[in-house]
Every structure is written in C-alpha cells, then in structure tokens.
Amino acid sequence: MICQDISSKLQKELETMTTESTAGPKTMTDVLGLYIKDVIRAYPPVGDVLGRSGIGCVACSVGSCLLRDVVGIHNLSGEQEQALYADIARIIFPGQTMDIPKTVRKAAPAGNRKLAPPLQDLVQEHANIKRVLAQLPTLGATLRAGLTPELRLSVAQALDFIRQYADRFHHAKEEDILFTFFDAGSDILKVMCAEHEAGRQHVRSASAALEQGDAAGIAASLTAYAALLTEHIRKEDEILYPWMNSQLTDSQVGQLFTKFREVDRQFEAGVKRQLAWAEEFVFSPILH
Numbered sequence: 001m002i003c004q005d006i007s008s009k010l011q012k013e014l015e016t017m018t019t020e021s022t023a024g025p026k027t028m029t030d031v032l033g034l035y036i037k038d039v040i041r042a043y044p045p046v047g048d049v050l051g052r053s054g055i056g057c058v059a060c061s062v063g064s065c066l067l068r069d070v071v072g073i074h075n076l077s078g079e080q081e082q083a084l085y086a087d088i089a090r091i092i093f094p095g096q097t098m099d100i101p102k103t104v105r106k107a108a109p110a111g112n113r114k115l116a117p118p119l120q121d122l123v124q125e126h127a128n129i130k131r132v133l134a135q136l137p138t139l140g141a142t143l144r145a146g147l148t149p150e151l152r153l154s155v156a157q158a159l160d161f162i163r164q165y166a167d168r169f170h171h172a173k174e175e176d177i178l179f180t181f182f183d184a185g186s187d188i189l190k191v192m193c194a195e196h197e198a199g200r201q202h203v204r205s206a207s208a209a210l211e212q213g214d215a216a217g218i219a220a221s222l223t224a225y226a227a228l229l230t231e232h233i234r235k236e237d238e239i240l241y242p243w244m245n246s247q248l249t250d251s252q253v254g255q256l257f258t259k260f261r262e263v264d265r266q267f268e269a270g271v272k273r274q275l276a277w278a279e280e281f282v283f284s285p286i287l288h
C-alpha cells in the first residue's frame with residue numbers, strides 16, 4: 001500500500017531533518033526550499049502569516065513539506081501568493097529589500113473548478129463520516145457515568161463504523177486508488193498517510209481500552225480520533241482534492257470513476273449496513 005511505503009520513508013526523513021536547513025537563508029528562494037516546520041520554528045510569526053492565508057501548518061504534526069510546496073498547493077491567486085511571500089520576507093529579512101520569486105502556475109486555481117464526480121463521492125463519504133465524528137466526544141463524555149452494557153455496545157459499533165467505513169472503505173479508496181495517480185514521495189501525501197496511520201493508532205487504543213473496561217481511556221482516544229480526522233477531512237476537502245482535481249486528466253478521472261465503482265460494488269452490503277447504523281447512532285437517546 002502506498003501509505004506503508006511512505007510512512008517508513010517519512011520516518012527516515014524526519015529523523016534526518018536538522019536545523020541545518022534553517023542556517024542562514026540568504027534569499028527568498030532559499031527560504032522557499034526550507035522545511036515548513038523549520039521555518040516556523042526559527043521564525044514563529046511566519047506561522048501567523050500563513051494562518052491568515054488559511055494555511056494551518058502550525059498545527060500539522062508532520063512538517064516535512066517545503067514552504068514552496070505548502071504555498072503552491074493552497075490555490076492562492078498569483079497576487080495573494082506574492083503578497084504572502086513579501087510578508088514572509090519582511091519577517092525573515094527585516095529592513096532589507098528582497099527579490100520575491102515569481103509565481104508559476106501549472107493550471108488555473110483549482111478552487112474555481114467543480115470537483116470531478118469521483119472526488120465528489122469522497123466528499124460525500126466525508127460528510128457521512130463527519131456526522132459520526134461529531135458525536136464521539138459526547139459518547140466519550142457519557143462514559144464518565146459508567147461503562148454500561150449499552151454504552152459498551154455503542155463504542156464497539158462506533159469503532160466498527162470507523163474501521164469498516166472510514167478506514168477500510170473510504171481510506172482504501174484514497175490510499176489504494178486516488179493517491180496512486182500522484183507522486184508517492186510528495187509531501188502532501190506523506191502528511192495524509194501519516195494522519196491515516198495516526199487515526200488507526202487512536203482506534204487501536206480505544207479498542208484496547210474497551211477490552212480493559214477503561215472508560216477514561218476510551219473517551220480520550222475517541223475524542224482524539226474525532227479531532228484528528230475532522231481536521232484531516234477539512235484539509236482533504238479544502239486543499240488536497242481541489243489540487244488533485246486540477247492535476248488529473250480526463251482519462252485519469254475516467255479510471256478513478258471505474259475503480260471507485262468496483263470498490264462501491266465490493267463493499268455495497270457493508271456500506272448500507274454501516275450508514276444505517278450511523279443514522280440511528282446520531283439520533284441515539286444515549287447522546288441526547
């Protein structure tokens with residue numbers, strides 16, 4: 001699987017990432033070639049400037065993206081990108097007049113284009129997942145009163161939905177199909193895969209806590225999972241998919257469509273069952 005290859009490479013890269021890369025950039029071109037985490041660590045106000053442009057790198061747990069790629073993928077207009085670079089230059093090179101690298105666009109900003117149908121399917125799946133995620137902190141809070149058999153069952157069913165629908169069905173479409181149309185070594189895919197893996201770890205922790213009857217452990221893992229995946233989905237909906245949409249050819253969209261339909265057919269019965277459970281879960285009296 002593409003994400004397994006990526007996570008071992010990513011681990012190595014993160015281990016070798018040193019502060020060398022922030023040692024004295026001389027030009028804005030140097031700055032754009034630095035790792036984003038190193039830039040923000042050395043110049044914290046850069047994180048605020050990026051945040052104001054909707055680029056939330058401060059909260060990212062990976063940080064192996066280059067500043068240039070981070071900015072490039074966020075679909076800013078040429079003017080916005082130039083203004084952002086100028087703001088960053090003022091922070092890193094105060095009082096100096098710096099040349100700002102020209103903005104090069106491969107395609108029109110993807111935000112102006114409608115997502116291709118296979119990507120729209122993924123966004124709809126996100127909507128289904130988000131309805132369940134929104135209830136997980138509440139489910140965690142109800143556990144404080146005691147882990148009744150009814151609550152145990154709800155936790156087990158929620159974990160089953162996450163494993164089967166969010167991970168096996170939806171993430172498999174992403175990792176095994178969509179991501180294979182792009183460079184496995186690209187920073188954005190490394191981040192997405194690392195977040196999928198972090199989500200799986202939260203699910204394993206919640207499951208272990210359920211076995212041990214550890215209500216606080218279940219609540220902590222479910223809440224952490226909901227926060228992680230909600231932010232992950234936001235990045236995919238607002239950044240990753242629009243960017244991918246701008247890069248895919250018509251023929252690739254056709255291939256995606258065919259492959260997604262195969263997965264839909266393969267998981268049809270399970271998906272129907274999982275969505276029916278989700279519908280009941282969000283209106284369950286134990287959450288209200």
Ligand SMILES: [Fe+2]
Binds near residue numbers: 171174192196236
């Ligand atoms: Fe994802």
Ligand SMILES: [Fe+2]
Binds near residue numbers: 122126233236
């Ligand atoms: Fe997703």
